[in-house]
Amino acid sequence: MRxxxxxxxxxxxxxxxxxxxxxxxxxxxxxxxxxxxxGRIDVVFWFTVSxxxxxxxxxxxxxxxxxxxxxxxxxxxxxxxxFHGHTGLEIVWTLVPTxxxxxxxxxxxIVLARDDALGKNxxxxxxxxQQFAWSFQYPNDGKVTSGTLRxxxxxxxxxxxxxxxxxxxxxxxxxxxxxxxxxGIDTQLHITPDKVGTYPVIxxxxxxLGHAVMRxxxxxxxxxxxxxxxxxxxxxxxSPNTSTSGAAVFKSNPCGSCHTLKAAGATQKVGPDLxxxxxxxxxxxxxxxxxxxxxxxxxxxxxEKGYPQNVMPPFDNLPKGQLDALVQYxxxxxxxx
Ligand code: CUA
Numbered sequence: 001m002r003x004x005x006x007x008x009x010x011x012x013x014x015x016x017x018x019x020x021x022x023x024x025x026x027x028x029x030x031x032x033x034x035x036x037x038x039g040r041i042d043v044v045f046w047f048t049v050s051x052x053x054x055x056x057x058x059x060x061x062x063x064x065x066x067x068x069x070x071x072x073x074x075x076x077x078x079x080x081x082x083f084h085g086h087t088g089l090e091i092v093w094t095l096v097p098t099x100x101x102x103x104x105x106x107x108x109x110i111v112l113a114r115d116d117a118l119g120k121n122x123x124x125x126x127x128x129x130q131q132f133a134w135s136f137q138y139p140n141d142g143k144v145t146s147g148t149l150r151x152x153x154x155x156x157x158x159x160x161x162x163x164x165x166x167x168x169x170x171x172x173x174x175x176x177x178x179x180x181x182x183x184g185i186d187t188q189l190h191i192t193p194d195k196v197g198t199y200p201v202i203x204x205x206x207x208x209l210g211h212a213v214m215r216x217x218x219x220x221x222x223x224x225x226x227x228x229x230x231x232x233x234x235x236x237x238x239s240p241n242t243s244t245s246g247a248a249v250f251k252s253n254p255c256g257s258c259h260t261l262k263a264a265g266a267t268q269k270v271g272p273d274l275x276x277x278x279x280x281x282x283x284x285x286x287x288x289x290x291x292x293x294x295x296x297x298x299x300x301x302x303x304e305k306g307y308p309q310n311v312m313p314p315f316d317n318l319p320k321g322q323l324d325a326l327v328q329y330x331x332x333x334x335x336x337x
Contacts (some may be wrong), residue, residue, distance in 0.1 A: 005069070009061045016064075017057035024049055031173040034220065036192040037115040038176025040089040044111050045102070050099050115177070116190055118157030125149070127161040129168035130313050132210030133254035134201055142235040147254035149201055149218040151193050152226035159189040169205035172218045178204055193220040212310035213270045216257040246329025248324045253315065263333035271312060271329055273302040277334035280304050288334075292327045 020258065033039050126137040126147075138144045150156055161170055163181040171178045173279070174197075179189040203214035221229070233248070247264060256266035261274040272280060281291035284302045294301050299312035318326070 005065065008069075009065055013057040013061035013063050016060035017053055020053045020056050023055065033176070034172075034174035034194070034195040034197060035176060036194050037190065038110045040115055041176045041261070047107055048104055050296065051104070055100075059201065108255055118158060118190060119192060120135050122156045122158050123152065124158050125151075125331050126159065127159050127170060127181065128164060128172070129161070129203070130164035131166065131208050132214040132311055133257065133313055134170075134203075134214070134216045135252075135254055138230065144230060145252040146233065147252060147256055148216050150226060150229055151191070151218065151220050152223040153193055153196050155192070157191045157193065159191065161187045161189065166173070166207050167205050168203045168207050168214065171202045171204040172199050173202070174199040175218070180205060193218075194218050196222060208310075211309065212232075213258060213308075213311060216254060245322070246325040246327075247260075247330075249326040250329060251317070253318075253326075258312070261333060263329075263336060270308075272307050274330060275334055277330060286333055289327060292330050293323070296323065296326065 009096040028046075030042065032041060095309050123138075126139055128135045128137065130199075133151070134147070134150045136146045138146075159170070161177070161179055162185065163180040163183045165183065167183075168181045169178050170181060173189075174195075175191050175193065177189060177191070179187050181187060197220055199218045199220070201216045201218050203211060205211075207214065233252070249259070250264050250266075255261070255274075256264060256268065258270040258276045259267050259272065260267050260269060266274075277292060278288055281288045283304075284291055286294070286302075286329060291302070296318075297314055299314055300310055315323070315326075
């Protein structure tokens with residue numbers, strides 16, 4: 001091959017590769033990394049992207065060079081020269097992709113195996129999905145239930161996921177993995193959060209009308225703060241005091257991921273503002289305690305105008321003591337608000 005074409009190909013390839021690299025690096029394609037597993041997954045991602053950029057640069061170089069160098073004259077109506085294949089080229093363009101795809105496969109297999117390997121002192125959390133809410137239970141730690149997923153930083157966490165109705169899917173983009181929740185099946189997901197912060201928990205399987213609002217938060221906290229939280233939740237759950245346990249029932253259920261209630265520090269706006277419960281009860285034409293109870297066990301009996309129908313799950317399997325405490329708590333706090 002002569003020097004001139006080689007330099008031209010190299011030049012075009014370098015420019016194309018540089019542009020593709022800049023687009024890959026300088027645009028924020030991915031959310032921040034907040035787990036060890038996500039860190040490893042990103043290694044596979046960038047390994048694959050590097051290969052793609054290399055192939056892209058070669059293809060663009062050959063393509064652009066050919067377009068300009070072998071361009072037919074406007075009046076040239078003749079056929080091209082007959083061409084009978086090139087065994088050497090065919091072997092190369094079969095062998096190179098085989099090697100590259102095998103390399104990606106090997107790197108992926110190593111990362112998958114390491115991501116699934118549990119660390120020491122594993123924290124187990126049961127994740128329960130239902131239309132359209134998440135709830136998290138810490139079975140070995142005071143049987144605490146929470147509407148948000150709280151995790152200590154740097155510790156190996158094994159989630160056991162299940163669903164009460166249809167298939168949902170658990171996803172925290174910063175943790176980098178998705179896992180379906182299937183009724184009757186215990187699916188598992190291993191996470192090792194490595195950055196303190198608050199991240200969204202997203203349902204990523206179309207599960208019905210409220211799919212888009214089926215969200216809550218994953219809060220990664222230092223081990224000491226996590227222990228303190230778990231201890232206070234354990235006490236709140238077993239406390240006989242009605243007003244504290246009403247607040248605890250509110251917190252341990254996903255109420256706060258859709259509603260506003262000043263007393264609980266809840267600020268979401270998917271569902272009606274619970275500080276206005278007395279006004280809603282009046283519109284529904286029911287006494288406040290009856291209205292609140294009905295709205296919890298049969299949420300679609302009356303839906304405040306301007307809010308979505310059939311989105312709130314019925315809380316009809318709350319133990320009676322907890323339901324009573326929650327109703328009383330909502331009466332007290334909405335009258336204050
Ligand atoms: Cu649950 Cu989408």
